[in-house]
């Protein structure tokens with residue numbers, strides 16, 4: 130190509146790819162504990178007002194309470210604080226309460242708290258987090274060893290299309306950290322895998338008996354196939370490069386205008402399905418609708434589609450030096466085309482993005498042609514919710 134490409138796909142097995150990710154991993158600074166460094170009351174109130182973190186903010190207050198010495202002089206402020214907290218807690222479970230009203234009393238009370246009490250409450254939170262971290266640090270090596278054993282076993286029984294070498298390498302590239310729920314903006318809330326750096330973050334909120342499941346789910350994201358792209362900065366005299374990921378598993382990132390976000394539901398359905406299978410569990414409450422949609426997609430077309438085709442595509446790495454860089458993905462798409470109609474996987478994804486997984490499930494249960502018709506009809510009538 131003239132002048133060399135600005136973007137080029139690179140093999141996830143190449144040294145260049147591994148170097149780039151290691152560089153990003155070493156610079157990673159996301160991990161933090163709320164209150165360890167100085168935080169303002171306002172920063173706390175913002176978390177109290179955020180629907181995803183409000184519960185954890187209230188927990189911080191409730192857990193701090195027994196550790197504060199209350200003197201008679203403090204009593205009026207303390208009473209105001211307690212009233213606000215109790216009111217907020219009683220409102221917290223009532224549907225229809227506006228979030229801002231829900232936390233107003235507590236926010237006001239926090240503002241009026243003496244600085245020393247506030248500092249004490251933050252210190253209690255940091256202590257509690259550090260205790261959780263210690264336990265977490267002890268469990269992760271066990272969970273990793275058990276995951277490795279189970280996956281090796283599945284590879285041997287030809288249930289997973291990856292090599293033992295890749296498994297080992299991906300484990301080596303991964304760091305598992307516990308995240309403070311007051312800082313975490315985890316996509317799945319309980320956990321998240323950041324493919325750019327190789328960090329798996331797990332929320333402190335995950336109960337002990339759920340930890341293995343959340344961990345295993347995230348580790349399947351770690352093992353899943355990737356399409357990696359090297360971006361060259363032409364304005365830089367040395368053509369500095371950045372590694373980006375166009376695809377992880379079956380999920381395509383919103384990389385640019387030409388490649389919108391795609392197939393997240395499918396990626397999570399497969400990830401959770403593999404997790405259930407590896408742990409030998411009967412079922413799970415995670416991504417239930419997504420898994421049901423996948424199960425229907427396998428059997429509701431003109432002919433059944435083997436699940437293996439999905440699993441092969443999920444684990445496939447894009448290898449730019451091969452004549453066919455993603456044969457398993459091609460085989461999957463063509464099987465879906467044959468069972469339904471050309472382009473059906475994309476049609477289904479468009480529908481899921483506009484109307485949701487549940488509505489898509491209802492259509493596939495009755496007649497998938499109706500779903501296709503809706504997507505392809507210009508003035509698409511909205512589905513009643």
Ligand SMILES: [Zn+2]
Nearest residue numbers: 317346397400
């Ligand atoms: Zn996931």
